[in-house]
Amino acid sequence: MEPIELESVAATKPYMLFGTFAALSVVYVLVKTVHALYFHPLSKVPGPKINALSRIPYVRHLLAGTTVHLVNDLHAKYGDGVRVSPNEVSFINGETSFQEIYGFRTGKLKGKQNFQKDPAWYAPPMNGSPSILVANDADHSRGRKTLSHAFSEKALADQEGLLQKYVDQLVNRLKEVTSASPEPVNMVKWYNWTTFDVIADLLFGEPFGCLQDLRTHKYIDLLFKSLKAFRMFYIMKYFPLGKYLGNLVVDHQAIADRKEYQTWISSQASKRRARDMQRPDFMELIMKHNGEKGGSLTNDEIDSNCNLIITAGSETTATLLSGCTFLLLKNPAVYQKVKDEVRGCFESYGDITLDAVNRSTPYLLATLQEALRYYPPVPCGFERRVPSGGDVVSGYYLPEGTAVSVSHFPAYHSEKNFRDPEEFVPERWMGDPKYADDKRSSHQPFSFGSRNCLGKNLAFAEMRLIMSKVIWSFDFELDPRSDNWFKENRVMTLWIKPELAVHVKEVVRD
Numbered sequence: 079m080e081p082i083e084l085e086s087v088a089a090t091k092p093y094m095l096f097g098t099f100a101a102l103s104v105v106y107v108l109v110k111t112v113h114a115l116y117f118h119p120l121s122k123v124p125g126p127k128i129n130a131l132s133r134i135p136y137v138r139h140l141l142a143g144t145t146v147h148l149v150n151d152l153h154a155k156y157g158d159g160v161r162v163s164p165n166e167v168s169f170i171n172g173e174t175s176f177q178e179i180y181g182f183r184t185g186k187l188k189g190k191q192n193f194q195k196d197p198a199w200y201a202p203p204m205n206g207s208p209s210i211l212v213a214n215d216a217d218h219s220r221g222r223k224t225l226s227h228a229f230s231e232k233a234l235a236d237q238e239g240l241l242q243k244y245v246d247q248l249v250n251r252l253k254e255v256t257s258a259s260p261e262p263v264n265m266v267k268w269y270n271w272t273t274f275d276v277i278a279d280l281l282f283g284e285p286f287g288c289l290q291d292l293r294t295h296k297y298i299d300l301l302f303k304s305l306k307a308f309r310m311f312y313i314m315k316y317f318p319l320g321k322y323l324g325n326l327v328v329d330h331q332a333i334a335d336r337k338e339y340q341t342w343i344s345s346q347a348s349k350r351r352a353r354d355m356q357r358p359d360f361m362e363l364i365m366k367h368n369g370e371k372g373g374s375l376t377n378d379e380i381d382s383n384c385n386l387i388i389t390a391g392s393e394t395t396a397t398l399l400s401g402c403t404f405l406l407l408k409n410p411a412v413y414q415k416v417k418d419e420v421r422g423c424f425e426s427y428g429d430i431t432l433d434a435v436n437r438s439t440p441y442l443l444a445t446l447q448e449a450l451r452y453y454p455p456v457p458c459g460f461e462r463r464v465p466s467g468g469d470v471v472s473g474y475y476l477p478e479g480t481a482v483s484v485s486h487f488p489a490y491h492s493e494k495n496f497r498d499p500e501e502f503v504p505e506r507w508m509g510d511p512k513y514a515d516d517k518r519s520s521h522q523p524f525s526f527g528s529r530n531c532l533g534k535n536l537a538f539a540e541m542r543l544i545m546s547k548v549i550w551s552f553d554f555e556l557d558p559r560s561d562n563w564f565k566e567n568r569v570m571t572l573w574i575k576p577e578l579a580v581h582v583k584e585v586v587r588d
């Protein structure tokens with residue numbers, strides 16, 4: 079018998095270990111792959127195989143700001159429901175899935191559990207106290223009861239003077255700037271300045287002063303930078319080790335910006351609470367009704383809601399105004415009709431009140447609806463989790479914990495829901511028989527159910543008033559450098575908008 083050479087055994091051992099490890103890894107990956115593609119409960123939902131296996135393709139788009147473009151293409155290829163990552167499914171059949179994911183549990187859904195907000199999708203509160211956007215159902219209903227007084231029809235009517243003040247400032251400052259220089263102006267900035275000034279005055283009793291200074295306030299800049307942190311929280315939830323890779327995966331600066339921004343918001347809110355202003359603004363109404371009939375908020379919760387309202391109530395409205403302006407300038411026949419309506423029904427600038435706008439500008443309203451379809455300010459799906467026991471959405475059984483949403487932009491640009499989806503046609507909202515088969519209930523830009531947008535009426539009031547007054551006062555022409563504005567947009571939860579360069583000329587009347 080040959081003697082065993084101990085040295086050679088010692089040398090082969092690491093190779094054997096490595097070989098066994100490699101073989102086991104291959105088996106593991108194979109088993110995982112076969113399971114994900116053929117046996118996972120989501121394997122029946124169509125989509126690219128690579129997205130079913132790994133979250134990396136989706137995250138790459140998240141970082142590049144192109145998730146909405148990706149999801150749009152996937153729906154065009156695969157249909158109503160698409161598996162965009164191993165545990166995420168996007169839907170565009172708004173007629174069924176808005177109700178099933180976001181709707182009240184009534185009718186056929188009676189007795190079913192609500193789908194809760196997906197903690198991976200929403201950023202956690204900076205001060206530990208959730209705003210109503212991220213609160214659980216019980217806290218949400220307690221908070222929404224208190225906040226809703228600030229958004230009632232009566233409150234809106236009482237707030238008209240404050241709104242008008244900033245819309246007039248927008249018009250007057252635009253006149254000053256454009257009569258002094260022939261250069262185009264960036265309308266994205268002007269609309270942002272207006273809506274941010276309005277919302278800050280409604281909350282804190284003083285504007286950001288953007289229209290006054292013709293400059294974006296430092297904390298608005300910080301807010302835009304901090305919005306990037308939203309996708310970071312998603313990435314850190316699924317790739318917790320990413321935080322150790324420096325700025326390669328996680329933008330630590332965006333997270334720090336978010337902290338600084340919340341500290342500033344809290345100091346503004348405390349200052350406002352300490353002042354007695356006796357006017358129908360948000361803070362006055364929140365403080366007046368706090369504690370009534372089961373609705374109550376702590377100061378920290380109020381601060382978190384201020385943070386929410388500043389973002390939700392300004393950027394979104396300004397986005398729609400920017401998109402609507404671009405779409406009008408790209409569609410001269412529609413622009414002409416809006417001009418004819420607005421200039422025909424108001425004899426003088428002073429006649430443009432909320433009530434008059436609501437009564438006499440149906441075509442403008444249809445144009446805003448169409449802009450909300452073509453360029454929804456919340457373009458992606460805001461995700462919810464399927465509750466325990468699983469549930470069915472749009473005919474697909476989804477296991478507990480699946481992240482689901484209706485993706486707004488893809489739903490509104492699908493031929494399954496709208497005829498000629500790439501055309502800008504306000505007439506589809508005015509009963510034009512050509513568009514009779516449009517699935518209008520698939521259009522929910524303010525979301526749906528108990529957690530829909532609280533500021534919808536205010537948003538419409540601002541949009542209608544601002545558009546009426548600027549269209550009455552100015553002629554617009556798109557500068558060629560913004561010809562591809564729409565295509566140059568990216569998405570980081572909300573749209574990241576490039577400059578919208580517009581030549582603005584005051585209309586001279588006798």
Ligand code: HEM
Nearest residue numbers: 210211390391394395455456460524525529531532533537
């Ligand atoms: C065109 C403008 C706007 C659009 C398209 C829009 C859209 C939305 C959407 C889609 C949601 C649901 C988010 C989710 O599911 O998590 C939402 C929630 C909300 N929005 Fe708006 N919004 C707009 C303007 C405003 C304005 C002007 C305000 C307030 C001043 C506002 C305040 C809120 C609040 C407080 C919530 C949270 C509601 C809750 O969770 O109960 N929004 N908005």
